[in-house]
Amino acid sequence: MAESKVATDGPGVPAGREVPDGPELPPGAQESARAEQADPGEGPEVDLFRPRAQAEERWFDDEAGPVVRLYSMTGGRTRPVEEGLFDLISLITAARPGPDSGGVPAHGLTPEHQAILTWCRHEPLSVAELGSFTDLPVSVVRVLLGDLYDADLISVTRPVPLAELPDERLLRDVINGLRAL
Amino acid sequence: MDSVRSDHTPATRGGAAEPRWRGGPAAAVKILVAGGFGAGKTTLVGSVSEIRPLRTEEELSEQGRPVDDTSGVETKRTTTVAMDFGRIDLQPGLALYLFGTPGQDRFWFVWDELARGALGAVVIADTRRLADCFPSVDFFERRGIPFVVAVNCFDGAERFEVEEVRDALDLDPGIPVLLCDARLREDGKEVLVALVEHAAAGRHRAATARA
Numbered sequence: 001m002a003e004s005k006v007a008t009d010g011p012g013v014p015a016g017r018e019v020p021d022g023p024e025l026p027p028g029a030q031e032s033a034r035a036e037q038a039d040p041g042e043g044p045e046v047d048l049f050r051p052r053a054q055a056e057e058r059w060f061d062d063e064a065g066p067v068v069r070l071y072s073m074t075g076g077r078t079r080p081v082e083e084g085l086f087d088l089i090s091l092i093t094a095a096r097p098g099p100d101s102g103g104v105p106a107h108g109l110t111p112e113h114q115a116i117l118t119w120c121r122h123e124p125l126s127v128a129e130l131g132s133f134t135d136l137p138v139s140v141v142r143v144l145l146g147d148l149y150d151a152d153l154i155s156v157t158r159p160v161p162l163a164e165l166p167d168e169r170l171l172r173d174v175i176n177g178l179r180a181l
Numbered sequence: 182m183d184s185v186r187s188d189h190t191p192a193t194r195g196g197a198a199e200p201r202w203r204g205g206p207a208a209a210v211k212i213l214v215a216g217g218f219g220a221g222k223t224t225l226v227g228s229v230s231e232i233r234p235l236r237t238e239e240e241l242s243e244q245g246r247p248v249d250d251t252s253g254v255e256t257k258r259t260t261t262v263a264m265d266f267g268r269i270d271l272q273p274g275l276a277l278y279l280f281g282t283p284g285q286d287r288f289w290f291v292w293d294e295l296a297r298g299a300l301g302a303v304v305i306a307d308t309r310r311l312a313d314c315f316p317s318v319d320f321f322e323r324r325g326i327p328f329v330v331a332v333n334c335f336d337g338a339e340r341f342e343v344e345e346v347r348d349a350l351d352l353d354p355g356i357p358v359l360l361c362d363a364r365l366r367e368d369g370k371e372v373l374v375a376l377v378e379h380a381a382a383g384r385h386r387a388a389t390a391r392a
């Protein structure tokens with residue numbers, strides 16, 4: 001039915017679009033990311049990743065795009081560490097390296113990990129925004145965030161639990177904020 | 182709210198998030214925008230926020246068929262699910278994220294995740310194809326998620342009274358139904374405010390019932 005068009009509807013990703021070689025970085029972030037990579041400092045060594053698959057090994061699912069590349073990015077893993085930790089609106093902040101930590105350890109961090117850290121270095125960003133800004137599928141971002149979380153490189157604020165009784169003041173704040181737009 | 186607006190952070194990250202306040206959000210809430218294909222979901226999200234595309238790759242494993250991990254990646258089939266989202270900075274430290282749901286029917290598994298913890302939902306009804314929004318209405322009713330129905334008034338479409346739409350959708354009398362033009366920011370705001378007020382009223386009812 002018509003819904004099969006959803007992938008090309010609006011500003012979504014055009015069907016069959018190839019995933020770019022590197023993740024997108026925030027404007028002006030390229031240099032600092034490189035600088036950090038060049039000087040990994042004394043931080044703990046994090047072995048996050050096995051080597052990436054060769055480009056020739058990529059194959060294309062007619063619907064899904066370059067599957068192998070995405071799986072190689074995540075080492076074939078598809079599930080987040082902890083259920084619900086990386087909700088679409090969980091807020092992620094790059095952990096501020098302590099005075100003695102010698103900076104963010106770059107060992108084992110892929111450019112994709114670096115890109116995520118760079119995006120959320122200055123202010124919290126939601127998992128959804130990180131997916132959009134890095135141009136990576138949310139499913140992949142979640143796995144990468146799991147690595148960063150395990151390595152204590154990010155902090156996570158879970159969404160306000162609204163399940164049964166959302167806080168009255170929060171609702172009032174939302175209404176006032178919307179009215180003021 | 183001029184005193185609040187004077188806090189505005191100059192845009193420093195061209196094309197990306199341009200937070201209205203320094204420091205970014207400390208708390209986030211989400212609202213879903215649902216409805217049939219072409220009902221105006223993308224339009225509504227775009228009229229009240231800076232809209233951005235978002236996609237996820239989901240595994241298509243047949244129900245009950247275990248995924249064979251040893252045979253390698255080739256056995257895994259994934260599909261791309263695209264949706265819209267936008268962020269509204271409501272006040273310092275508080276962000277509202279809007280998610281335009283992907284197509285009905287094919288992507289219920291994504292809806293389940295989207296709906297978890299949502300403040301509520303806007304179901305957009307296109308009066309030319311009213312039945313297209315039935316599955317969305319069913320979905321939110323079944324899960325007890327507060328929702329409002331926004332009747333998108335397309336040019337040339339027959340005009341309906343709010344009560345006619347309510348009857349046609351067989352809605353609970355308490356569910357707000359609003360006429361709107363999804364292209365207009367003011368209308369979008371009004372719909373969202375109606376939703377959150379509806380959610381707040383439901384909260385109040387639940388709280389009194391427990392007392």
Ligand SMILES: Nc1nc2c(ncn2[C@@H]2O[C@H](COP(=O)(O)OP(=O)(O)O)[C@@H](O)[C@H]2O)c(=O)[nH]1
Binds near residue numbers: 218222281361
């Ligand atoms: N006249 C009119 N056109 C609309 C309105 N809302 C959306 N449209 C148009 O309807 C088409 C489909 O809208 P879109 O937001 O992409 O629908 P979606 O599939 O639900 O995301 C677009 O061409 C919009 O410009 C409305 O309120 N009035």
Ligand SMILES: [Mg+2]
Binds near residue numbers: 010222224265
């Ligand atoms: Mg759309």
